[in-house]
Amino acid sequence: MRVLGIEGTAWAASAAVFETDSPARATDDEHVFVESDAYQPESGGIHPREAAEHMGEAIPEVVRTAIDHARERADAAGESGPPIDAVAFSRGPGLGPCLRIVGTAARAVAQRFDVPLVGVNHMVAHLEVGRHRSGFESPVCLNASGANAHLLGYRNGRYRVLGETMDTGVGNAIDKFTRHVGWQHPGGPKVERHAREGDFHPLPYVVKGMDFSFSGIMSAAKQAYDDDVPVADVCRGLEETIFAMLTEVSERALSLTGADELVLGGGVGQNDRLQRMLREMCEQRGADFFAPENRFLRDNAGMIAILGAKMYAAGDTLAIEESGIDSNFRPDDVAVSWRGPEES
Numbered sequence: 001m002r003v004l005g006i007e008g009t010a011w012a013a014s015a016a017v018f019e020t021d022s023p024a025r026a027t028d029d030e031h032v033f034v035e036s037d038a039y040q041p042e043s044g045g046i047h048p049r050e051a052a053e054h055m056g057e058a059i060p061e062v063v064r065t066a067i068d069h070a071r072e073r074a075d076a077a078g079e080s081g082p083p084i085d086a087v088a089f090s091r092g093p094g095l096g097p098c099l100r101i102v103g104t105a106a107r108a109v110a111q112r113f114d115v116p117l118v119g120v121n122h123m124v125a126h127l128e129v130g131r132h133r134s135g136f137e138s139p140v141c142l143n144a145s146g147a148n149a150h151l152l153g154y155r156n157g158r159y160r161v162l163g164e165t166m167d168t169g170v171g172n173a174i175d176k177f178t179r180h181v182g183w184q185h186p187g188g189p190k191v192e193r194h195a196r197e198g199d200f201h202p203l204p205y206v207v208k209g210m211d212f213s214f215s216g217i218m219s220a221a222k223q224a225y226d227d228d229v230p231v232a233d234v235c236r237g238l239e240e241t242i243f244a245m246l247t248e249v250s251e252r253a254l255s256l257t258g259a260d261e262l263v264l265g266g267g268v269g270q271n272d273r274l275q276r277m278l279r280e281m282c283e284q285r286g287a288d289f290f291a292p293e294n295r296f297l298r299d300n301a302g303m304i305a306i307l308g309a310k311m312y313a314a315g316d317t318l319a320i321e322e323s324g325i326d327s328n329f330r331p332d333d334v335a336v337s338w339r340g341p342e343e344s
Ligand code: ATP
Pocket: 009, 010, 011, 093, 094, 122, 144, 145, 146, 147, 148, 169, 170, 171, 172, 174, 175, 186, 187, 188, 189, 192, 266, 267, 268, 269, 270, 271, 272, 297, 298, 299
């Protein structure tokens, strides 16, 4: 089976080809090809209109490259017929103008090759790529991405949101601080670099039950910077505070669900300090921890193609006329077709 994935919820125009004989499980001979083109704002954060213009230019190019790759694989295997079996696309959540371009591209390719269309929830894809590559059965997932932050656990046919941000996404919060400092987007890697040189500067720690809030931390971090606290110290304080919050709620999610596996998803998950804190917490409670490679943590079409293949194998496809995008598509809106309801 060979599935084309298309991603473009915010900044990454990306297309991928996932080829496998066994979509349910990672195998040694499966193959993932990913071609991405990132939108880089000249100043400030992500501007939805500019991001959509980028998608309009970049999506056709990355899709063409991925299809050429699929065709080479099909030719090498001596296959006739279409080089792909299905087209999966990120249906949401994300920026509406970007999603519409991705949806249009996916529909056009599916019609061109006369193959089914699969509508993938971007947040569930962040989770499933970790589950797929780890081979974990039923992990809790911490999604620490730009526009989101939540813990997901599987129960009776759905991923349940066990805890989530009450205001901004975790990466967006970090990016707002770095914009204030005058650093170019994205801010996360710069905060990580500077934090290594800094001493911890205390910032508000806001966990309420299973939920967390980042807006007060951001205001306090901006204020500290304006009050001449060294920026490296603020960065260190940001990392330690935010990641301790995420680790605390992850531990509580493991405890509440009785799960003994944690996977990480999302672009902020590329941060070494966050990964170390989560790994140590898991070691202390005898749980397994897995973080996919960075190329599968940040937005990428590989995760869309991988989950798309599982959905396609389960017959979870979309008619063209029902394939509208959903910019507020929540992970708990997805009726999970590719895992049995008896799994918990
Ligand atoms: P979502 O997946 O919720 O739609 P998104 O589209 O913004 O979010 P992601 O690729 O998941 O995309 O995450 C991007 C975020 O990751 C940005 O906010 C960026 O600053 C942050 N980030 C990237 N690298 C690091 C890092 N090393 N440390 C912390 N944050 C990072």
